Amino acid sequence: KAGVTQTPRYLIKTRGQQVTLSCSPISGHRSVSWYQQTPGQGLQFLFEYFSETQRNKGNFPGRFSGRQFSNSRSEMNVSTLELGDSALYLCASSEGGFPYEQYFGPGTRLTVT
Amino acid sequence: TQLLEQSPQFLSIQEGENLTVYCNSSSVFSSLQWYRQEPGEGPVLLVTVVTGGEVKKLKRLTFQFGDARKDSSLHITAAQPGDTGLYLCAGAGRSSASKIIFGSGTRLSIRP
Numbered sequence: 001k002a003g004v005t006q007t008p009r010y011l012i013k014t015r016g017q018q019v020t021l022s023c024s025p026i027s028g029h030r031s032v033s034w035y036q037q038t039p040g041q042g043l044q045f046l047f048e049y050f051s052e053t054q055r056n057k058g059n060f061p062g063r064f065s066g067r068q069f070s071n072s073r074s075e076m077n078v079s080t081l082e083l084g085d086s087a088l089y090l091c092a093s094s095e096g097g098f099p100y101e102q103y104f105g106p107g108t109r110l111t112v113t
Numbered sequence: 114t115q116l117l118e119q120s121p122q123f124l125s126i127q128e129g130e131n132l133t134v135y136c137n138s139s140s141v142f143s144s145l146q147w148y149r150q151e152p153g154e155g156p157v158l159l160v161t162v163v164t165g166g167e168v169k170k171l172k173r174l175t176f177q178f179g180d181a182r183k184d185s186s187l188h189i190t191a192a193q194p195g196d197t198g199l200y201l202c203a204g205a206g207r208s209s210a211s212k213i214i215f216g217s218g219t220r221l222s223i224r225p
Contacts, residue, residue: 035215042215042217042218043215043218045213048212056211090155090156098144098163099144099146099161099163099205100144100213101144101146101161102158102203102213103158104155105155106154107153107154107155109153
């Protein structure tokens with residue numbers, strides 16, 4: 001099976017702009033989770049989508065949003081970018097049930113200037 | 114709030130030495146995963162443990178789930194430079210509605 005793919009791999013944006021990141025999960029997986037990873041805060045959970053519905057949400061402002069399509073592909077959007085949004089954004093794919101194993105994509109490195 | 118604490122945060126040892134990394138919580142998990150992450154890449158799943166007291170081996174890596182399913186350890190025998198990376202543990206609650214909790218990670222460096 002093909003692994004989790006994320007596009008783009010690298011992105012440079014200016015403060016105030018918005019960005020959309022894309023994730024294609026492993027075939028057959030219905031759950032997609034998004035994480036933000038920074039050196040200071042570690043891996044922070046953004047949200048999880050399961051069968052097109054948001055099932056869990058982390059403690060991030062409303063500028064961070066996501067969605068999942070019927071083919072399980074997911075997108076996350078960040079509006080009004082801030083310098084502090086610079087991070088590695090990781091997408092994780094799973095079947096969505098016990099034992100909750102997640103398979104990560106390579107990530108999108110976002111730099112906000 | 115569920116928390117997973119990993120120790121140590123950083124570890125630098127010589128090739129050939131043994132080491133143990135710990136993952137502790139006051140919460141009970143239905144399953145626990147260990148991941149290894151290399152710079153600029155996503156974490157890679159190493160193992161999943163689900164039964165209290167369970168021990169799993171992956172070549173030179175030995176993983177143990179605590180009897181009460183609140184803690185876990187990762188032991189590496191005869192560490193090699195290829196073991197270098199960030200090791201993360203992650204615990205899942207009892208229902209699919211529970212969030213998966215990640216530890217803060219142990220950054221391991223193996224010197225040749």
